[in-house]
Amino acid sequence: MADHALPYDTPEEWPVTATETPFSGKVTGVRTDVVRMPDGSTARRDYQTHPGSVAVVALDDEERVLVLRQYRHPVRHRLWELPAGLLDVPGEHPLRAAQRELYEEAHLKADDWRVLVDIYSTPGGSDEAIRVYLARGLAPAEGERFEAAEEEAEFEFDRVPVAELVGQVLAGELHNACLAVGVLALQAVLTGDGPDALRPADAPWPARPFQP
Incomplete structure (x- = not known):
């Protein structure tokens, strides 16, 4: 038993005295807020506005994780990642979005x-919230394969043992945030209370509230 209070994040909102949107793109934008600090001073904060994302740690019966590699232009790298995507369909449940991404990207x-x-x-520069799901009991999807385009047309796929991915993350060989967080969390789960102790797929998500 811990001899001190366990840390946890708490919601808090400092007053915004002015705001503007210097850029608004198809999915994301940039917002500038003037925030009043607790001492009464103000500061400008520029950040990316984002609809949110989901990612999927797809674990097969041999304890291998499905990973895919694609080119990411902002960092000039071809990165190994998890199936993932934006919450860009209005009203879509995040679980449904995750299921859609697993179907579209990996069939x-x-x-x-x-x-x-x-x-x-990146809470210092974006309001993006990400929910990472664990998916088990994998099987080929029915119907036609989703027709990929642009970077997604160049996907490469692999299934890698959890322990190997953890080692590559710690060695600095894998850099995608969702992949790193996902496989390290999975390792903790597999060596701890097990997947059945995780939150259900429809657990509340205060950062991106949704209708059950």
Whole structure:
């Protein structure tokens, strides 16, 4: 038993005295807020506005994780990643978005879904919230394969043992945030209370509230 209070994040909102949107793109934008600090001073904060994202740690019966590699132009790298995507369909449940991404990117479905971890990707510069799901009981999806385009047309796929991915993350060989957080969380789950102790797939998500 811990001899001190466990840390946890708490919601808080400092007053915004002025705001503007210097850029608004198709999905994301840039907002500038003038924030009043507790001492009464003000500061400008520029950040990316983002609809949120979901990612999927798809774990097969041999404890291998499905990963895919694609080119990411902003960092000039071809990165190994998890199936993932934006919450860019109005009103879509995040679980449905995750199931859609697993189907579109890997042509797979899963029988068992759990919430693995919720994160803010870069809270100092973006309001993006990401929910990472654990998907088990994998099987080929029915119907036609989704027709990929642009960077997604160049996907490469692999299934890698959890322990190997953890080693590559710690060695600095894998850099995608969702992949790193997802496989490290999965390792903790597999060596701890097990996947059945995770939150259900429809667990509340205060960062991106949704209708059950």
